[in-house]
Amino acid sequence: MAMLEDRLSTTFVDGVWIAPESRFRPTLLEDYEGGPIAPQDTSQGLNYQIWALSYALNGDIILTPETTGLPVTVLPTVLGCEQISFCFDQNGRPSVVYIIGGSCFLYWYDSVLANFTTDEFTGIFSAMLSMDDKRAAESAVNDILWWYTKLTGPGQYSLYHRRQRDRFQTEFLMKTGCLAYMSRAGMHDGLRGKISTRAGI
Helix, strand or coil: CCHHHHHCCCCCCCCCCCCCCCCCCEEECCCEEEEEEECCCCCCCCEEECCCCCCCCCEEEEEECCCCCCCCCEEECCCCCCEEEEEEEECEEEEEEECCEEEEEEEEEEECCCCCEEEECCCCCCEEECCEEEEHHHCCCCCCEEEEEEEEEEEEEEEEEEEECCCCCEEEEEEEEEEEEEEEEEECCCCEEEEECCCCC
16 A cells, blocks of 8 residues: 555544554553464465563564464574564564664565565664554555664654565665654554654653
């Protein structure tokens, strides 16, 4: 689903978050997303069940299905994570963004490389991933959106996004003067994209 003119809507259209985006993240080391019956298995669609992403004491980043299946370690022994978020791509492959110190890392499947890769970015304060529209009817045009904030002045934060169709190479400034931490990103019941930020952890 294209983001018209690469900007936020100028007309506010509110709605109720669709589960699991309706869940509040108690910490920035967990995340929830609708996904397939199993990683890389889209036979039941991209929204068959809710998956939880968690960070283990040994540094493993783990995906756990809530309906059927077993936990899967996506990234082993990633020490020092401060924030994590994830979503699935069109083929049910998990993408994960995580922050360690002053660096942000994006783990994703790059179709050009035909493999998973991890890219490092600096200057990012808080980040989340979302699939803009998981409905089967939108499978030809849906996209992974990467939302993040940057400190752009004393106590001042701005919101940016990148997207999968650009291989996450192009940065778009979406809003100045936002709160520091990404809180939620997804769709509401009016089938519009919605994001929120918060001041503290």
